[in-house]
Amino acid sequence: MPDADQPPELPARLLTDPEMIEACQVRDFARVFRLVKVRAGIYPSVIARRCELTPSRVGEVMGGKRQLLHMDVIERIADGLRIPGGMLGLARRSWETPQALVAAPREPSVVARSTKSAPAALPGPEVDGILALTARTRLSAATVEAFRSSIEDYWRRDDQHGGEALRPAVVGQLRHVATLLKENRPPSVQNGLYGVAAELARLTGWMYFDSRQYHQARAYFTEALQLARQIDDRQFMANVLACMSLQATYQDQPADSLALVSAAQDQARSDSGATPRVLSMLSMREAFAHASLGSRSSTHRALAEAHRQFGQVQVSDPDPSWVSYFDEPKLVVDTGIAHGRLGEAATAEPLIVDALRRERHTNQRGRAFHFFWLARIQLDQGKLDQACRTATQALESAAAVASERVAGHLREFYAQLTPYRNEPVALVFEARLRELLPLVSGTLRP
Structure with missing residues (x-):
């Protein structure tokens, strides 16, 4: 019989619902609370009481006016609604362990009572309020560079281990930066934050794409496009469209793939600062699209253009950091893959062998x-x-x-x-x- 002092667990059908799992993974508490209300019949006032929140705060979250980012609050939600810790990226909660497996506490030894009283808890606003105050501090260009450095680290770890474990952290940082964008800041810092947010959204989209969750990937890629548009970063928009083109190839939608990469090339060419490395990468994505359509002559033409552009790459080029992966071994291996997609195995094999040796x-x-x-x-x-x-x-x-x-x-x-x-x-x-x-x-x- 369940303990009357403990809140009942959520229905299993809700905890196993893909929408609930997704909402918990990205810590979208507006969706979590709505699903708990609709699927479990737990109303906002009860959610507030269980999670030690005010009803107005729960209402703001459900209305999309407030986000819950602090770990202490997230833990209270997990415990109050009985959401397993793993669903929210937390450690296993104590209540998840069957009582029979919990070790009995030792009898406390007798210790002389200290003459010092324990310090009282400091008064003040709630933790979210304190974080909101810090978010309004003046950010500098160094802060933006720190964000970019963390993104580079995310990409490096994603290449090595995959993005499944990283995704909650990336989404959390994206939301944090989105909150910072609501404040008035100097244009250089504000534009930098828009660029950081766009990169985080693209990285999130890429991680969903790599896990073959294509609907979520497309949503984040679209968000990345919208953020990049705010600062008219056409090269980055081209990069995002190229990612979407590759996803369409995986979804067996070659016509969409070609349309998206064509739009990417239009964006890049409209920017006089587009570098040969960026244009080469986009031509390679075009070759993939043509190869998926089975168009041999168009694939070969796009490959030739990719190699022509790469031949113009200079060390001094102001390449964006996100295209640095596209080096010569990557050009060669992608050329081999494009030939392989066309069934030109004899041409493809030595190219991929050579690239594997050098990458x-x-x-x-x-x-x-x-x-x-x-x-x-x-x-x-x-x-x-x-x-x-x-x-x-x-x-x-x-x-x-x-x-x-x-x-x-x-x-x-x-x-x-x-x-x-x-x-x-x-x-x-x-x-x-x-x-x-x-x-x-x-x-x-x-």
């Missing part, structure tokens, strides 16, 4: 993708032994990254092995797959 080993997800593309191309040429050995190399990188896109490539390659499942080399690969990636291999049909 950075820190980008685990990128290497996993490139090894798998090489494996698929080798299999297309009937090189079963080489293909399986290459795919096994890919597993070493894939095992270090939480990426549903990587898992998708695994499933595709495994499906391609169907005619050869009983071959010794295929059996060795399958065993290695099940050893390194049991969650993925568990979804594979025997």
Whole structure:
């Protein structure tokens, strides 16, 4: 029988609802509270009482006028509404542990009572109010640079490990910066904050794209476009549109992919500061779109333009930081992948081999993708032994990254092995797959 002093748990159907899970992951408490009201019949006044909030504060959150960012408040919501800590990115809550497993506390030893009384709690406004005061302090260009530095770190960690664990932190920072944008600040700082917010929104969209949650990815990419438009950053808008083009390719929407990358190129060309590296990257995305449509001549033309533009890259070019990943090995490997998409395996294979030899080993997800593309191309040429050995190399990188896109490539390659499942080399690969990636291999049909 449940403890009468403890609030009842939310219905299991609500806690397992994808919309509730998504709202909790991004800490969108406006949605969480609305879902709790509609699906569990818990009204705002009760939510306020359980979570130790004022009713007016809950109303402001539900109306989108206020955000809840402080960890103390988030923990009170988890405990008051009985939302498991893991859903909100918190540690396991004490009430989640069955009572039978909780160790009995030791009897306190007798200690002489101190003559000093414990300090009283400091009076003052609630924690959110204190944070609001600090948000109104004068920000400097150094603060904006600190935000950008953290974004670079997020990208580096995303390349190495995937973005699943990072996403709540990125979304939280995006919301924090969005709050800062509501204050009046010097134009240089305000524009810098808009740029930071746009980068955070694109990164969030990318993380959702990598987890194959395409609807959420598109929403954040759109937000990134809107933020970049506020400061007329056309190169960054082109970058976001290029990301959306790549997503459309994955969604098997090649016509949309081509339309989006064409719009990206229009944005970049309308900016006299667009660098050759940016234009080269966009031409490569155009080549991917044409290859998905099966247009051989248009793909080759776009590839030629990508290489022509890259040939004009200078060390002194004022390249945006977000395009620095597009180096020569990336140009080469993407060229190989474009040829592979067209079925030109003999041309594609040496290009990808060369790029894998030269590219950075820190980008685990990128290497996993490139090894798998090489494996698929080798299999297309009937090189079963080489293909399986290459795919096994890919597993070493894939095992270090939480990426549903990587898992998708695994499933595709495994499906391609169907005619050869009983071959010794295929059996060795399958065993290695099940050893390194049991969650993925568990979804594979025997």
